[in-house]
Amino acid sequence: MNRRSVLRTVGAGLATAGTGCLGTGGEVVVSVQQDVHVDPGRAWMETGIPDVSDPGGALRYIVRAQQPFDVYFFTDEAAFEQYKAYIQGREPTETPPANPEYSQTALPKDGGDLYEASTDDGGAREPLEATGPYYFVVDHSNYRMETRVDEFGEALTAFVDLTIIRDRLPF
Structure with missing residues (x-):
């Protein structure tokens, strides 16, 4: 086999494996991958996420920042x-x-300066069985006093990777 054939075969295999990790058999109804800026006492919100509980759905997210958040x-x-x-x-x-x-409070990642909150197993897809609508929030306030934020403190800059999937009905 020549090198190009090997690379094409490996690339096709990786694409297929990546599709499986994202959970084939579902329709992505929300996909967010962006940096967000949140002032102290405020939040970034993804609102109006549709109900995916019937026939079933899933949630996956990873949020990272250089300071604590919820x-x-x-x-x-x-x-x-x-x-x-x-x-x-x-x-x-x-x-x-x-x-x-x-929901969760971000924890330091691997003893470094990066905080991370995610679904289980580092951002794996989790079944979402609760009925919606749903509201996803990156919080930089003192709500419920879980993560203390000084009102004159530093703004939060976080990277949000959020996906909501609606399962397809089997035919």
Whole structure:
């Protein structure tokens, strides 16, 4: 075999393997890969994510930054409205948690200066069975006092890699 044939074969194999990792048999309904800038006391939000619970769906994300932050995934609209009121500077009646199965505080990555929050196994696809709509939040505030942020502190710059997948019905 000549070198070009080997490279084509390897490239096709990697593309096929990569497709399997992304979870074939599903339709990507949200895909975000971007740097976001968040002022202290604020949040970056991906809102209006459609319900993928019927026939089933999945979520995967990795968020990285050089300082601590929280990721909240709300599956309850009333809880999200309370969160939004807090971020907008109003006094909500309560500060309910987001869905604990998909939300987390970023932790230092490998003892370095990088913090990361992700779905299990470093950003692997997780079944999303809760009904929507859904709200994905990168939080840089004192909401629920999970990660303390000085109101005059540094802004957060984070890289967000988020994918929501709707499973296809088998035919």
